[in-house]
Amino acid sequence: MLKKQTLDGNIETILLAILRDGPSYGYQIIQDINTRANGLLRLGEGTVYPVLHRLEEKGLLAATWRQGDTGRKRKYYRLSPKGKTALAANIEQWHGLTELILRVVINPARQAVASSPL
Amino acid sequence: MLKKQTLDGNIETILLAILRDGPSYGYQIIQDINTRANGLLRLGEGTVYPVLHRLEEKGLLAATWRQGDTGRKRKYYRLSPKGKTALAANIEQWHGLTELILRVVINPARQAVASSPL
DNA sequence: TAACATGACCTTATGGTGCGAGGTATGCGG
DNA sequence: CCGCATACCTCGCACCATAAGGTCATGTTA
16 A cells, blocks of 8 residues: 555546546446546545645636535536646646656666766 | 656655665765666755755664865765565565556556456 | 544644755875 | 855745644435
8 A cells, every 4th residue: 555655746647547537426436436446446435535625726627516416416527628738738747747757766677877988 | 767756656766776885975865866867856955955854863764974086075875674574674665666557557458357358 | 422433535734854065174186 | 255066054935734623415214
């Protein structure tokens, strides 16, 4: 199971990516993530709902209340154009991070710096 | 340049990895990181020193003061056995995270779930 | 009918973390 | 003497993940 600190900063990206596949609502999104994560991660409501609100406030998501087939109303979120752009930017950031970790952490081989002759 | 939120939670791992190559001191470590990051990242002293202290307090690093060739004394840090274990654990966490992001964010193909026939 | 389970939403409080800004000390060159 | 580079440090802010604790609505079950 991934620790909080490992996951930090990537939850927004995960939510945006989930919504890329079409509109959905909080409760469903949580199930989706936990299913797709397949044991690697288990997000609770106290984590996801605030992030959704944040993303809506930033204009990356748009929300509409709709009556579902069961019980209470659902708040459906969908990716806004701004959200799509942000998702792309986040993915780029992610690639940057993997490159950095690869350079500094994973790959023990010395980086070629100016002072290193071939 | 990587944003804070993208980097969150990985700085400890980066520091541990730097120290894996042998003992060093704060100021030098900062240069090292920023050189190796090659523009992807620029860490300041206000970021690195507290992390070093945290890692020392947790027993992942051991420190000794030594006189350097120039001016002031330097506080040399080296990886403790506990630190080596932690680094290995962090790297495992990292692989978990990459797998998760790959599954949920990068790879748009549907995950094979129980209900999906081949 | 009361109790419980489940789907569905929410907020508050807490602890952790990154980081800019600012401060101290030492030696060297102009 | 002043400034610069090396080298250390801390304070305060802002942000974020999360557990815990609520609120509704609709069943189902004792």
